[in-house]
Amino acid sequence: MSNRNSEQRIMTYIPPKQLEQNAVQALEKVPATLSPKDRMAIPAQEMPSQDPAVRRSNMHEVALGYTPEQAKVEALRCLQCKTAPCIAGCPVGINIPGFIQAIADGDNKQAIDIIKKDSLLPAVCGRVCPQESQCQAPCTVGKALKSVDKAVNIGRLERYVADWERENNLIEIPEIKPDTGKKVGIIGTGPAGLTVAADVRREGHSVVLFEAFHKPGGVMIYGIPEFRLPKEIVQQEIDTLTAMGCELKTNFVIGRTRKVDDLLSEDGFDALFIGTGAGLPRFMNIEGENLVGVYSANEYLTRSNLMRAYDKARADTPIFASEKVAVLGGGNVAMDAARTAVRLGAKEVHLIYRRTEVEMPARIEEVHHAKEEGVVFHMLQNPKRILSDEKGWVSGIECLRYELGEPDDSGRRCPVAIEGSEFEMDLDTVIVAIGNDSNPLIRQTTPGLETNKWGNIVADETGKTSLDRIYAGGDIVLGAATVILAMGEGRKTAAAINEMLANS
Ligand code: FAD
Ligand code: SF4
Ligand code: SF4
Secondary structure, eight states: OOOOOSSOOOOOOOOHHHHHHHHHHHHHHOOSSOOHHHHHHSOOOOOOBOOHHHHTTOOSOSBOOOOHHHHHHHHHTOOOOSSOHHHHHSTTOOOHHHHHHHHHTTOHHHHHHHHHTTOSOHHHHHHHSOGGGTTTTTOHHHHHTTOGGGSOOHHHHHHHHHHHHHHTTOOOOOOOOOOOSOEEEEEOOSHHHHHHHHHHHHTTOEEEEEOSSSSOSTHHHHTSOTTTSOHHHHHHHHHHHHHTTOEEEOSOOBTTTBOHHHHHHTSOOSEEEEOOOOOEEOOOOOBTTTSBTEEEHHHHHHHHHTSOTTOTTTOOOOOOOOSEEEEEOOSHHHHHHHHHHHHTTOSEEEEEESSOGGGOOSOHHHHHHHHHTTOEEEESEEEEEEEEOTTSBEEEEEEEEEEEEEEOTTSSEEEEEOTTOOEEEEOSEEEEOSOEEOOOHHHHHSTTOOBOTTSOBOOOTTSBOSSTTEEEOTHHHHSSOOHHHHHHHHHHHHHHHHHHHHTO
C-alpha cells in the first residue's frame, strides 16, 4: 500500500539549472563539522527533470539524475543513525548509511561496491523502487520532519552512483568459478531470472536463459516505459550476463517450444528456475470490453515499448491514434499507460479510479508527473459499461460515482457505488490497467507443479517448488509485485540452487 497522507504535495516545476545552483549554494553554507540539527536543516534535493511541456511529446527519461553537488548535499542530510531503520525498509537489506557516507566522502566507487553486495540492479531500483513505502518510509529524517517527502532520498542517491559507474565504463564482469559441468535453465528474463542467472553462473555452472519475447528483460523492457527506465540500462545488465558466458534463447516459449519436463529429462539440465512473471491482464468483465479500441495496459505498453510503436518513422508496429483516452486503474501500470497515451499524441487522457488519490497504489512521483503532463484524474468513479458506435468501435463509457465505505482486508476503505449516479464520457480508447495475474502456460503444461488459488506457483522459503530440482521466484510466486522483491527472491533462490548443486 502507498505511504501517503490525505495532504498531497503540490510541487511546482523548477528547471534543472536552478536546482543545480541551489545545491551549489547549499554546499557553500554547510559547516565543516555537522551536528544532527545542521544536517536536518539542509534542504532535500529535488530531482531535476525534463520540462513537462517538452517531455509530453518525447520518450526520453523524465528524471535527469543528480549532479555531483546535489548528490553530496543530499548525502550530507543522512544522520548515519546507529539503528538505521532504512535498512529494514529495503527488501534486500542494502547498507544504506554505509553507501551514503561513501558518497558524502566523495568515494563513489566504494558506494557502488557497498550497494552491489546486496543488489544486482541498482540503476533500475534507484529509478523504479517504491522508495516512499520501502527504504525511505522509516527514515529518521523524514520522521523528524513529519513527512516522507523529506526523508533522505536514498533511491536517487543509489541511482546517482549506479549511473556514475555505468557512464564511466567501470562496470566489471564478475569473476566466474571453474566450470562445474552442471547446467541450469532459467525460464523468463525479468529481474528474478536475470538475478538467478548471475548468481548461479558465478559459481561456475552453465546457464541458459529462455525468453518468450524477442528481447530479454521482462517487464523492465516490455512494460515500464523508456521515459521512466531507459532500455540501455537494462541492456547493460544483459550484456554483462552474456559476457559472463550465459546463453540466451529468445523467442523460446517454455510450455510450447519445449516443456519443463523436456528440459530436465532430455536436454540435460540439472536445475530449473521459473521466473515467468505476472503477465496475464485482468479485465473488468463489463459490457463492451471486447469493442475495438479497448486495450489491456499490457498490450498497449508492449506495443509501445517492446515493439516501439512510438517510433513511427522506424517501426512498423501499428497503434491506434487515439484522441480521447480513458485509463482504468490507479497503480504504476495505469500511470505508465496514461503517460504513454499522452506521448503518443492523445488530446485528452483521463485516469479513472474508484477510490481516492490517498488509496492509489501508484508511486507519488508518478502521480505527480502524470498530472504535470496533463492527465486528468477522476477519483471515486468507475465504468459500468463501455459504449459503442454503429461500427463496433468505442464511443464512450458510462460511469458510476462512488463513495468510500468501511476498510477492506487490505486496510483501504471500500468504494461503494452511489445508486443513480450514472453519467457518460465521450472517448475513442479505453485502456484497462486493473492488475495482472500470473502467466498460466507453465502451470498448464507441468504436471505435479503445485499452484495456489490465484495460479501462482507455490515455493518454499528457498524458492523450491513441489517438483524436484525446480525452483521459482518473482511475480510468478508473489503475484504482481516489484522489481526489488523479484530480485531479492532471485538472490535467495540462486543460493539454494547453488547449494543443491554443490551437494548433488
Ligand atoms: P517479469 O519481469 O514479468 O519477467 C518475466 C519474463 O518471463 C517475461 O519476459 C516473459 O516474457 C517471460 N516468460 C513468461 N512466460 C514464459 C514462458 N513460458 N517461456 C519463456 N519465457 C516466458 N515494479 C517496481 O518495482 N516499480 C515500478 O515502477 C513498476 N512499474 C511497473 C509498470 C508496469 C507497466 C508493470 C507491468 C509492472 C511494474 N512493476 C514495477 C512490477 C515489476 O516490473 C515486476 O514486479 C517485476 O518485473 C517482476 O519480475 P519477474 O522477474 O518476476 O517477471
Ligand atoms: Fe531503497 Fe530499493 Fe535501493 Fe532498497 S533497493 S535501498 S528499497 S531504492
Ligand atoms: Fe540516514 Fe535516514 Fe537511514 Fe538514518 S534512517 S541512516 S537518516 S537514511
